[in-house]
Amino acid sequence: MVEAFGHLIKIVIGPGFCLGCGTCVASCPFSVLELVDGKPTLKGRCEACGMCFNQCPQTADFKEVERHVFGRNATEGEVVGIYERSFSSKARDAGILVRCQDGGVVTALLAALLEKDFIDGAVVTGAPDLPWFPKPVVATTREDLLKCAGTKYSRGAISTGLRDAVDLYKCGRVAFVGMPCQIRAVRRMKSSTLAVYRLADAVRICVGIFCVEALPYEVFFKKVVEGQLGINLADVAKFDIKHGKFVIYRRGEPKRELDVGALRQFVDTPCKICFDFASDLADISVGAVGSPLGYSTVLTRTPIGEEAFELAKSAGALEVRPLKDVKPGIEAVKRLSLKKMREALEEIGRQQASGQPLPVAVESVSSAFKHET
Numbered sequence: 001m002v003e004a005f006g007h008l009i010k011i012v013i014g015p016g017f018c019l020g021c022g023t024c025v026a027s028c029p030f031s032v033l034e035l036v037d038g039k040p041t042l043k044g045r046c047e048a049c050g051m052c053f054n055q056c057p058q059t060a061d062f063k064e065v066e067r068h069v070f071g072r073n074a075t076e077g078e079v080v081g082i083y084e085r086s087f088s089s090k091a092r093d094a095g096i097l098v099r100c101q102d103g104g105v106v107t108a109l110l111a112a113l114l115e116k117d118f119i120d121g122a123v124v125t126g127a128p129d130l131p132w133f134p135k136p137v138v139a140t141t142r143e144d145l146l147k148c149a150g151t152k153y154s155r156g157a158i159s160t161g162l163r164d165a166v167d168l169y170k171c172g173r174v175a176f177v178g179m180p181c182q183i184r185a186v187r188r189m190k191s192s193t194l195a196v197y198r199l200a201d202a203v204r205i206c207v208g209i210f211c212v213e214a215l216p217y218e219v220f221f222k223k224v225v226e227g228q229l230g231i232n233l234a235d236v237a238k239f240d241i242k243h244g245k246f247v248i249y250r251r252g253e254p255k256r257e258l259d260v261g262a263l264r265q266f267v268d269t270p271c272k273i274c275f276d277f278a279s280d281l282a283d284i285s286v287g288a289v290g291s292p293l294g295y296s297t298v299l300t301r302t303p304i305g306e307e308a309f310e311l312a313k314s315a316g317a318l319e320v321r322p323l324k325d326v327k328p329g330i331e332a333v334k335r336l337s338l339k340k341m342r343e344a345l346e347e348i349g350r351q352q353a354s355g356q357p358l359p360v361a362v363e364s365v366s367s368a369f370k371h372e373t
Helices: 005-013 023-027 051-055 062-070 105-115 142-147 158-167 180-191 217-228 260-266 303-314 330-353 360-372
Strands: 033-036 039-042 085-091 121-126 135-139 174-178 203-209 236-242 245-250 256-259 284-287 296-300 318-322
Touching (some): 005 039, 023 033, 023 051, 023 158, 023 180, 051 180, 105 203, 105 284, 105 296, 105 303, 135 142, 135 158, 158 174, 180 203, 203 303, 217 260, 245 260, 256 260, 284 303
Parallel strands (some): 174 203
Antiparallel strands (some): 085 318, 121 135
16 A cells, blocks of 8 residues: 555644655655645645655654664664764854854855855755745855855755755755755655655755754744744844753844743644754764854764865865863763653653654664663
């Protein structure tokens, strides 16, 4: 039996596990799916081909996808996933540093890869239409990258950007940048039994962002930031998380801070049951945790990740030093990874106790993580 869109509704969308990543929409060969309010919706006749169901990251066995990427699974001690080397790094370009998050490593890396003809374009998250509303953008120049700089802290339909990169921009070598769940989505495209090679083969490198949780745009940014706090999103220069605080930087106004713990109430179910902090399935993972202020931690995980990072380094785009030479180092990344695992297990326990279903992506790894934590 082929699992069609109806099965996706029953197992993923209906129970509230949909990530809004747009992978099903991007992979539909008949173009009969579209996103409505962040959720896939049928706009024509479903041909029951099974492509949408078999690309969804929530229907994938995480361990199987991991084996497909690395040829093996992470061991019990590899709590931040499989990686080759770890660094603390920042961009050398002052123009990038002033616009970007933390060390500006992702922007500097992508700009160097474009300049050196390593990639044709990069699928990144920008906010071209509404202030801070996440939307995929195909960046083909340094200027495009700078316009999308800064973490949005909300998920978007990033996989539709990959479709656009291939179909509209004719990119054959794409850098795909995303949160852990979004990286899992694009890896699923290639590891699935119904793989979408047309899109997946165009991805030359996956750059993953460290992520504790995402905040829904309508629920948090519109209703809380704009509605309750009275802050116009158009006036926000940057959002950041530092020292347990969610910081809102406003142009010409004092910054506002919220306790990170208080944000948990706004997080949706897919984030609450997610184990992956350090983007374990990426070629390169990047985040602030583990490095000093103004720098980013970088984990190179695959040969292509190593090659790309060395290319950017040799081009003079990055200042680099071993992560072991800085504080707090890799142990801080491990602590936060374990914390996210434990919180996910607690939420899964609550779901199971109430008789709620769980997506395949969680079922396949929960027992292993229970043992590890």
